[in-house]
Amino acid sequence: MFVIDREKCTDCGECRDVCPCEAIEERDGCCEVVPDLCAECGACMDVCEFGAIEEREIPSRTV
Numbered sequence: 001m002f003v004i005d006r007e008k009c010t011d012c013g014e015c016r017d018v019c020p021c022e023a024i025e026e027r028d029g030c031c032e033v034v035p036d037l038c039a040e041c042g043a044c045m046d047v048c049e050f051g052a053i054e055e056r057e058i059p060s061r062t063v
């Protein structure tokens with residue numbers, strides 16, 4: 001999943017513009033990826049010049 005670092009995000013909106021799934025929402029002066037909508041294409045991470053978006057492994061759950 002893709003995660004946006006609130007400390008680094010300047011809310012420039014580039015990632016929202018580039019996302020083909022409209023999976024990035026603005027929230028409290030920062031952006032947030034909506035995991036259910038995200039197709040994990042990575043375009044947002046490539047476009048963010050502030051390095052605020054990173055891909056993280058989803059922790060596996062033990063049942």
Ligand code: SF4
Pocket residue numbers: 004008009010011012013014015016031047048049050051052053
């Ligand atoms: S492109 Fe980066 S800095 Fe700009 S709004 Fe998206 S996450 Fe924030």
Ligand code: SF4
Pocket residue numbers: 002018019020021022023024033037038039040041042043044045
């Ligand atoms: S990885 Fe792709 S689909 Fe997911 S939020 Fe980023 S641009 Fe949108």
